[in-house]
Amino acid sequence: MQETSFNKESLLTGKNLSLCLFVSLLAVLLLSEKFLLLPAWLSSLVGVVVAGTIVVPWLRQLKAGQVIRDDGPQSHLQKAGTPTMGGIFVIPIALVAAILWTKFDRGVIASVLLTLGFGFVGWLDDWLILRYKSSKGISAPLKLGLLGLVAIVFCGWS
Numbered sequence: 730m731q732e733t734s735f736n737k738e739s740l741l742t743g744k745n746l747s748l749c750l751f752v753s754l755l756a757v758l759l760l761s762e763k764f765l766l767l768p769a770w771l772s773s774l775v776g777v778v779v780a781g782t783i784v785v786p787w788l789r790q791l792k793a794g795q796v797i798r799d800d801g802p803q804s805h806l807q808k809a810g811t812p813t814m815g816g817i818f819v820i821p822i823a824l825v826a827a828i829l830w831t832k833f834d835r836g837v838i839a840s841v842l843l844t845l846g847f848g849f850v851g852w853l854d855d856w857l858i859l860r861y862k863s864s865k866g867i868s869a870p871l872k873l874g875l876l877g878l879v880a881i882v883f884c885g886w887s
Contacts, residue, residue, distance in 0.1 A: 769830035776822040784818045814855045820848045839886065846879035 759767070824841045831837040853875075854866035867875070 769826045772830070773823045773826040776826065777819050780818040780822060781815075785815070788814060814852065814859075816848050816851055816855075820844060839883065842886070843879065843883040846883065847876060850875045850879065 754770070757766070824844060827837050828834075828841055850867070850872060854872065857866040858864060866872075
């Protein structure tokens with residue numbers, strides 16, 4: 730009897746993880762009360778796919794690609810040049826869909842502002858990486874401080 734080996738690394742690919750995320754999200758959407766989330770999710774999906782076909786080539790032209798550390802894992806070297814800053818089109822589209830489909834609900838607007846604050850910290854990190862052509866963006870303490878500040882402002886506002 731031949732023993733089969735289980736390779737955990739082959740399961741943890743981006744494609745498999747994306748598929749799992751997609752299936753779980755679809756299950757949540759379909760099981761939500763009266764399918765309220767499905768139209769917002771579908772409009773976001775279509776918007777991101779359309780925007781992605783325009784923005785990703787533009788990011789490639791700008792050479793807004795990942796900078797990979799030399800001392801990191803060899804498997805990360807294949808990410809070199811992959812466009813970064815995808816959040817500049819994914820986040821706004823999803824947030825606009827959320828606001829429109831909830832008819833400007835106050836709680837959703839608060840969550841949108843929180844997401845924009847966190848997204849700004851991510852954008853700043855990516856921008857510094859691209860600006861200085863280094864794998865170092867915002868330092869960890871500064872990033873934690875900025876995220877904490879955004880969270881404190883959110884808690885004080887909502």
